Amino acid sequence: MAHDVVERVEQFGPKLAELAAGNEKLGRLSDETVGLLRTAGVLRLLQPTKFGGYAAHPRDFAEAVMAVARHDGAAGWVCGVVGVHPWEAAQMDPRVAQEVWGENPETWIASPYMPNGIAEPVDGGYVLSGRWPFSSGTDHADWVFLGALVGDGKGRPVSPPKVLHVILPRSSYEIIEDSWDVIGLCGTGSKDVVVDGAFIPSYRTVDQDEVSGGEAAVSNGVGEALYRLPFTSMFPLGITSAVIGICEGALALHLEQQRERVAVTGVQVRDDPYVLYAAGEAAAEIAASRVQLIDGISRVHDRVAAGETVTIEERSDIRRNQVRCAWRAVSALDEIFARSGGNVIRRGNPLQRYWRDAHVGLAHMIHVPGVAYHANSLAQMGVDLPPQLRVML
Template identity: 70%
Template sequence: MAHEVIKRIEELGPELAALAEENEKLGKLSDKTADLLRQTGVIRMLQPTDFGGYAAHPRDFAAAVMAIAANDPAAGWVAGVVGVHPWELAQMDRRLQQEIWGDDPDTWVASPYMPNGIADPVENDSFVLSGRWPFSSGSDHCQWDFLGAMKGDGSGRPLMPPEVMHVVLPRSDYQLIDDSWDVVGLCGTGSKDVVVDQAVVPSYRTVTQNDISDGTASARSGREEAVYKLSFGVMFPLGITAAVIGICEGALATHLAIQKDRVAVTGVQVRDDPYVLHAAGEAAAEIEASRVQLIEGIGRLHDIIENGGTPTTEERSNQRRNQVRCAWRAVSALDEIFARSGGVAIRKSSPMQRYWRDAHVGLQHMIHVDGVAYHSNSLHKMGLETPPGMLVTI
């Protein structure tokens, strides 16, 4: 079934690409783009089969996100972010899954996971949540939202030591701030701010970050598919990095199309310029290396679990290290070809400049910050103790 998703993306690719400029101007995905994404089935790839999903291999999900992003970076970004949420929801209470997907398996859930609010425990096994969260990608087309929060102590203050929760709210319990997404790239993702004021959240719509990170939630869910036993630290970044690589693949294809018939100011056809062609060939190799390394790595971890094993902390750390490097390598390659695309590439009418801006904004996401991922991995490689704060990232 996953291959059918890729096939539908290929068929709908030209339509997705044609809508990319409109999405940027709207500051969110158009209704038509959202409809096309639903037609592909990409958001349901990591959704459990008993709620209309495919429980697909994560490498297929990554490949699907790349294919969408190559046509429209914003649509690919939303597919990568929103598409990973069914994976986490599959490990949460079945009552919540029924509420979200029971009537419509194509219901989408947005997120910002950063713990910008406080979930204070109250009676009836519930929490009261308030706060404001930026960067809720695709939120205009989502009916629920994953929000990060600090667990409260009952008096409105966070517990100490802190405990981070993931809290799921229906659209009726939060407000989107329409003028909050004013950015230089990935404009079409509509990653608006979310505001919550004293929403009451039953505990079954929550999970602690530790439980989702260390496998407790997965074991509690009873789901046997290997995909749901992968760690949050390798699954959450997967769709985001896949989107960045797909953006770079789309930029490379656009660059080559421009160069094919371009004549430089010197009167030389660019296809006869060995320097430009060398840069394009090198960039193609670097972008493909990023694709292969990301997909092969997540596939390796999945296969370990499928065969009855458990990935080691070092193996998970290697994937996080490589995932970060894949994004930086691909965007660095894009920089090399953008610099050689000629003046036409900087015109707003050229998709080349949009790919370039979108790729760099994608690199700004916190999961692409290289310091912690590289630092932690080096400690693992030397057999030294890793600080607890770094373990949650893998």
Template identity: 65%
Template structure:
């Protein structure tokens, strides 16, 4: 049975589709898109129950993101990224959780995690400076996670390097308004963030290495639920790849809707009589379905291990990451096969297909979809060979 949030997204889908064009035009989520996401409860799926969340199985979260993305790629992307932040917030100091959610459980949190800033230790916490790119959905968020390297008094990162995730309220950072002008995922509003000498109390930070391991951060936060004992580099990529797969499902749905009445200029017959096109599109649809199944299978396997109290090894994480990356590329390749058989009218701005197609390709440009290191590390791990530290990044 589908999770109640997934069912609500399905019922609200027409409103998402209707708002998608405005979202792209604005360069950020439209008010209607935000309203639908809030009504459905997507952002609260991984939020702890004591703060108004569902603490849902991450598989259910991925399915909700896919449903949103199939109707509006940008909104699905923001859900896939922002929907994981409540999961990490559950691993933070309980004082911080109350600050974020006590007044409003629907408070949204932005990121990015790239350590583009330097946090210098000062009395009671850190002084933070830096500039970050790609803060998806940031206009609608009141708090933000930022990646930062710990620095010395001169602002130089210390050696060996130590990375933090630091959390700031909206008053402590600046959104650069004109910093998001792109050809795909236009409506995500993934703008730059600037922080100038902001004080970050120690309790508003979490060690990135502890979160990456899952169990360590969960134990420190007193979390015993399987959901919160999963590794960060399993959870964060899940939402992003779910968005990409959902977008390709939207390409397929838009194609099928468009093709029902299409007449081929070459033969004068309906496209439904073109066996070659039907074969190719059906094959591509199977590839998208396989991508969905494999992504959901991977997170379900790791969740089952956490639920059973079994350790999640580096090889486990690496295999799930390998498959997750491949899912995204396979699904987008299939979307290409579909789009290329949709005729010239698919290129028109008033056809949702072209927007979804652009969004799908934009989604592949995220760092978590880079194949090289992930594939190499997984092959080495499968052979019980040593995996160099550089190849362990983002796993």
């Protein structure tokens, strides 16, 4: 059962927390952390049952990612990013799933989807070249999803642009080892990957627009509601879940540290109404973020399962709320971090790592509020959205 995954995560929680500082120094997840995640089954939650997965409700996936991130933000982030890739692979030509999981259901797929490469059409497929930053968890993955612009045969993208998602085996790309030197989420190992003229057969590609609207699953005979959800609802889900989980972990640690702390005034913090007010308000804000995020993905899942169409306005509402969930949770974390005392800035205090990880997570492009809020306001007015505002809807 999918809920057993969360129970196993909680069982492993103290060990995940113990390993977190080492992952940060290592610049990627340790083999021991990855072993715990594999045993828990977090990254198989959205994987098809035929290939050893759970094909779970996306709500269960979000809750599992949050559970991991409460103990180690970097591990939660990798679960949220890498964990959504089985969902997309399941929508593609059936040969893809067989190649990826046929011999090993524990195989991980990395990304990113940013269209940083040019895919030149050739007989039977494409030839791809480019460089992509931010490939989270890539050291432990044997395949990678990449975004690519279809080329015009001369090294330039066609006009208007056409974006593909392509999937490549580990032998077709290079990981750049010294490309991840950052201030937060250090343990994610989100290094650059480079592709230099790799051939990609057509069946390992999918049009981004078809994934965005759920058409890819239908055209490949995949009927489950899970695999017909909009990409722009599912992909942000894992990332925002990780940020919320990080904030939940920070709140728990803050309260633990404040229980016996005595302020410079000689007053025990647990007797300071101002600090406790801030902690209570932060707890409410972080809890609201969790509820709203899960409510959004549950609503869209129910619509798709009922055979109904998810409108642009509804997709825009989900994106607006998803962005706000992340900002609300991190803003709440800021309030308690500022009241945690001087020792919070010491590198040996895990709370400062939670704070850095949360802010780096907030910097991901899916958390940029401007376009999401702009598009949502127009959609609520019934105004047709221009192409540039539909990109992440």
